[in-house]
Amino acid sequence: MGVTDTGRTMVLTLNAGSSSVKFAVYGGGEGQARLVSGMLEGVETSPRLSAQDADGKVLVDRQCSLTGDSDPHLAAIDLLMGWIDSHLGLDALAGVGHRVVHGGPDFHLPIRVDARTLGEMERLMPFDPLHLPACLGPIRALLTAHPDLPQIACFDTAFHAGMPDAARRLALPRRYDAAGVRRYGFHGLSYEYIAAWLSAAxxxxxxxxxxxxxxxxxxxxxxxxxxxxxxxxxxxxxxxxxxxxxxxxxxxxxxxxxxxxxxxxxxxxxxxxxxxxxxxxxxxxxxxxxxxxxxxxxxxxxxxxxxxxxxxxxxxxxxxxxxxxxxxxxxxxxxxxxxxxxxxxxxxxxxxxxxxxxxxxxxxxxxxxxxxxxxxxxxxxxxxxxEATIHRHVRDCLGDHAKRNAG
CATH class of the missing domain: 3.30.420.40 (ATPase, nucleotide binding domain)
Structure with missing residues (x-):
C-alpha cells in the first residue's frame, strides 16, 4: 500500500469544490508529515480518483462510477472514504478537517462540527449559494455515515475577520450590514499559511x-x-x-x-x-x-x-x-x-x-x-x-477538546 501508521492518529483534510474534492492524509508520528495527497475530479460527470504518497508513488489513478446516492457529491465522499478505509483504515483517523469557503458574520475560528453547528452553517447559504453546498455536503455525509469521527470546519473568511471596520463595511444602508452584507475576503487559509511560513522563514x-x-x-x-x-x-x-x-x-x-x-x-x-x-x-x-x-x-x-x-x-x-x-x-x-x-x-x-x-x-x-x-x-x-493550515487547525481543535474533557 505504500502508507502505514498505527493508532487513531491520522488526519484527513478535505477541500471540496463544485466538481472536485482535493484531499490529503497526515500521519501522527514525529513531524506529522503528509502521507497521501489526492484528488477526486469530475464528480458530476466522469469521476476520476488519483492519489500519491509522500515520495510521489502513484497509489491510485482510475476512473470511477458513483452509485447508490442521488447526490453525486455525497456518493463521491462514500467512494473516497471507502478507498481510505481500504488503504489506511478509517479507525486510524483522529479527525477530518474541511475547507469551508464562507463563515459569514459569526464563524471566525475553526470549529468542531455537530448537527447544530452544521445547521448554523447551512443558514449561510444565501451568502454563497454556489460554493457552500459543495463544502457542507461532505460534512453532512460524514456526520451520517461516521458520527463518531470528529470533524473540524476551517473557514476561508476567518483570516480577514480582524480587518478594520472601514475595510470590511460596504457603503449601503446600515440594515445590510446588520444582515451580514459586508466585505469578508477569501483565500484566507492560503494567506494564513503564508503568514505562518514567513514567521518561521x-x-x-x-x-x-x-x-x-x-x-x-x-x-x-x-x-x-x-x-x-x-x-x-x-x-x-x-x-x-x-x-x-x-x-x-x-x-x-x-x-x-x-x-x-x-x-x-x-x-x-x-x-x-x-x-x-x-x-x-x-x-x-x-x-x-x-x-x-x-x-x-x-x-x-x-x-x-x-x-x-x-x-x-x-x-x-x-x-x-x-x-x-x-x-x-x-x-x-x-x-x-x-x-x-x-x-x-x-x-x-x-x-x-x-x-x-x-x-x-x-x-x-x-x-x-x-x-x-x-x-x-x-x-x-x-x-x-x-491543507497544511487545515491540518494544524484540526490538531489544535482536537488537542483543546481533549484538554477540556480531561479537565
Whole structure:
C-alpha cells in the first residue's frame, strides 16, 4: 500500500469544490508529515480518483462510477472514504478537517462540527449559494455515515475577520450590514499559511508589510501587517477584485442593472455570466487557463485579456500597499503566482516605482527569493498549502477538546 501508521492518529483534510474534492492524509508520528495527497475530479460527470504518497508513488489513478446516492457529491465522499478505509483504515483517523469557503458574520475560528453547528452553517447559504453546498455536503455525509469521527470546519473568511471596520463595511444602508452584507475576503487559509511560513522563514519580513498575491483561476490580494490581514481585494463574494479565470473581478453594479433591463437576464443567468463566462475566458474568447493563453498571447484578444489582468493587478496592488502605508515584501502563491514567471515579471515591472526589482534568472527558475539584491522590496514565491493550515487547525481543535474533557 505504500502508507502505514498505527493508532487513531491520522488526519484527513478535505477541500471540496463544485466538481472536485482535493484531499490529503497526515500521519501522527514525529513531524506529522503528509502521507497521501489526492484528488477526486469530475464528480458530476466522469469521476476520476488519483492519489500519491509522500515520495510521489502513484497509489491510485482510475476512473470511477458513483452509485447508490442521488447526490453525486455525497456518493463521491462514500467512494473516497471507502478507498481510505481500504488503504489506511478509517479507525486510524483522529479527525477530518474541511475547507469551508464562507463563515459569514459569526464563524471566525475553526470549529468542531455537530448537527447544530452544521445547521448554523447551512443558514449561510444565501451568502454563497454556489460554493457552500459543495463544502457542507461532505460534512453532512460524514456526520451520517461516521458520527463518531470528529470533524473540524476551517473557514476561508476567518483570516480577514480582524480587518478594520472601514475595510470590511460596504457603503449601503446600515440594515445590510446588520444582515451580514459586508466585505469578508477569501483565500484566507492560503494567506494564513503564508503568514505562518514567513514567521518561521523570514521573521523580519513577517513583522513588516507584505502584499500576498494568491493568483490562480480564482485570484486575490491581501495586505498583511505583522502577519494580519488589514485589507483584501475580494469582498462579499469571490467575484470581487482581480480579473480571474472566468470571473470579472471588480465591476460597476450598474452593469448588472444593464443586464437586467436591456437583456432581460434574471439572477440565474447573471450568476452564470459572472461566475463562468467572464474574466480571462470572456475577454480572450479562448480559455480561462493562463497556460493556454501564454501559447496564444500574440493574438489580439488574448493579449488584451492578459493586459487587462495585469492592469487590474497593478491598480489593486496599489490600493493594498496604500492601506499598509508601504510594502516590504511581496509573496506570489497559487497556481499562476507559483508557476507563471511572465506574470510575476509583468506584475513586478508595474511596481518598479516602489523599488521592486526582480532577478530574472531567479524568477525564471522559480527560486524562493526572486528579487534582485538591490531591490528595496523582497519578492518571494511559495506554493499554496491550504491543507497544511487545515491540518494544524484540526490538531489544535482536537488537542483543546481533549484538554477540556480531561479537565
Amino acid at each position: 523570514y521573521p523580519d519580513l513577517a513583522r513588516g508589510r507584505v502584499l500576498a498575491a494568491h493568483i490562480g483561476n480564482g485570484a486575490s490580494l491581501c495586505a498583511m501587517q505583522v502577519g494580519r490581514s488589514v485589507a483584501t481585494t475580494m469582498g462579499f463574494s469571490v467575484l470581487d477584485g482581480l480579473v480571474m479565470g472566468t470571473r470579472p473581478g471588480a465591476l460597476d453594479p450598474a452593469v448588472l442593472l444593464y443586464m437586467m433591463r436591456q437583456e432581460g437576464l434574471g439572477a440565474d443567468d447573471i450568476e452564470k455570466t459572472l461566475y463562468h463566462e467572464s474574466g480571462l475566458l470572456g475577454v480572450s474568447g479562448v480559455s480561462s487557463d493562463m497556460r493556454t493563453l501564454r501559447q496564444r498571447e500574440n493574438e489580439p484578444d488574448v493579449r488584451e485579456a492578459l493586459d487587462l489582468c495585469i492592469h487590474r493587478f497593478t491598480e489593486q496592488a496599489g490600493a493594498m500597499i496604500a492601506a499598509m502605508g508601504g510594502v516590504d515584501g511581496i509573496v506570489f502563491t497559487g497556481g499562476v503566482g507559483e508557476h507563471d514567471a511572465a506574470f510575476r515579471a509583468e506584475a513586478c515591472a508595474r511596481l518598479a516605482f516602489l523599488g521592486v526589482q526582480l532577478a530574472d534568472e531567479a524568477n525564471l527558475a522559480r527560486r524562493e527569493v526572486i528579487s534582485a539584491a538591490e531591490s528595496r522590496v523582497r519578492v518571494l514565491v511559495r506554493a499554496a498549502d491550504e
